[in-house]
Amino acid sequence: MKPTVGRIVHYTSFGTPGGEYRSQCRAAIVTEVGQWVTVEETDGYSRSEDRPIRRLEQWFYDDAVALTVLNPTGLFFNGAGPVACRHDEPRDGHDPAGGTWHWPEREG
Numbered sequence: 001m002k003p004t005v006g007r008i009v010h011y012t013s014f015g016t017p018g019g020e021y022r023s024q025c026r027a028a029i030v031t032e033v034g035q036w037v038t039v040e041e042t043d044g045y046s047r048s049e050d051r052p053i054r055r056l057e058q059w060f061y062d063d064a065v066a067l068t069v070l071n072p073t074g075l076f077f078n079g080a081g082p083v084a085c086r087h088d089e090p091r092d093g094h095d096p097a098g099g100t101w102h103w104p105e106r107e108g
Contacts, residue, residue, distance in 0.1 A: 001103060003030050003065050010105075011069045014098035023098045032066035065101060 003009065007030045015023035036058045069076035096102050 003033050003063070003101075005030055005033060009065075009067070009101045009103060011067055011101050012096045012098050013069075023095065025095075027070045028067040028101060029070070030065050031068050033064075034060065034062045035064035035066065036060050037064060067101060 009028050009030060010025045011028040013021075013024050013026055015021050037060075039057045039059055040054060
């Protein structure tokens with residue numbers, strides 16, 4: 001299945017490092033599909049000045065989505081732009097990683 005604008009998906013929150021809030025599955029609405037993501041490479045050096053060179057590229061990911069996450073305490077928007085999340089299905093009894101989205105599980 002391909003994500004489309006307006007579809008309901010599940011977003012897995014990160015939780016907090018200290019464990020005050022655990023990672024949880026939240027409802028989310030797809031607000032944009034496909035996204036340019038900036039990728040950085042820092043392993044180059046200038047031959048003339050022997051300084052590090054930072055090269056930035058933008059790659060288009062057609063499976064990246066922007067989400068509006070529906071939390072019990074309010075909506076989550078990323079003010080700097082859409083949230084790019086990778087698709088991550090639960091497998092082998094493990095929960096999806098924080099910061100990812102997946103299709104809602106179907107109940108039997």
